[in-house]
Amino acid sequence: MFQSWLFLKVTKFVFAALRRGDIRPAMLLDASDVVLRFPGENSWAGEHRGKAAHRRWEQRLVDAGLQIDADEVLAVGPPWRTSVCVRGTDHVRSQEGELVYHNRYVIWAKFRWFRAKELEVYEDTEETARLDAWLREHRPELALV
Numbered sequence: 001m002f003q004s005w006l007f008l009k010v011t012k013f014v015f016a017a018l019r020r021g022d023i024r025p026a027m028l029l030d031a032s033d034v035v036l037r038f039p040g041e042n043s044w045a046g047e048h049r050g051k052a053a054h055r056r057w058e059q060r061l062v063d064a065g066l067q068i069d070a071d072e073v074l075a076v077g078p079p080w081r082t083s084v085c086v087r088g089t090d091h092v093r094s095q096e097g098e099l100v101y102h103n104r105y106v107i108w109a110k111f112r113w114f115r116a117k118e119l120e121v122y123e124d125t126e127e128t129a130r131l132d133a134w135l136r137e138h139r140p141e142l143a144l145v
Contacts, residue, residue, distance in 0.1 A: 027058070035118050042132050
C-alpha cells in the first residue's frame with residue numbers, strides 16, 4: 001500500500017511538471033537503458049530505447065500540448081523489481097481552447113531501484129491517429145507522419 005501511495009505522489013508530481021512543459025522530473029526517473037513501447041499505427045508508436053529516445057518522445061509530447069492526468073496508480077514488488085500501473089486521461093486543446101484530443105491510457109512500467117526500465121503505454125490508438133491528423137493540419141512542425 002505504501003508503494004502505491006509513494007508512486008502516486010511521484011507520478012502526480014511528474015505529470016504536473018509535464019503539463020507545465022518540464023520533462024526534467026520524468027527524465028530523472030529513467031534508467032540509462034529505459035525502453036518505451038507505444039503500440040499502434042501512429043507517429044507516437046514504436047519502441048524507443050534509451051534515455052535520449054525517451055527524452056525526444058517526451059519533449060514532443062509537451063510541445064504538442066498533451067495534458068496528462070493520473071487517476072490511479074498501483075505499485076507492487078520490492079524496490080529492486082517494482083511493477084507500476086498508472087491509469088488516467090490525456091487531452092490536447094487548441095490555442096482557442098477547443099478540445100481536439102481526449103483519450104484514456106494505461107501505463108505498465110517496470111522499475112529497478114526506483115528507476116524506470118520499461119514503460120508500455122496503451123490507449124485508444126484510433127484517437128491517437130486522429131491527433132496525428134490534427135497535428136498535420138494545425139501543428140505541422142510536430143507531425144511526424
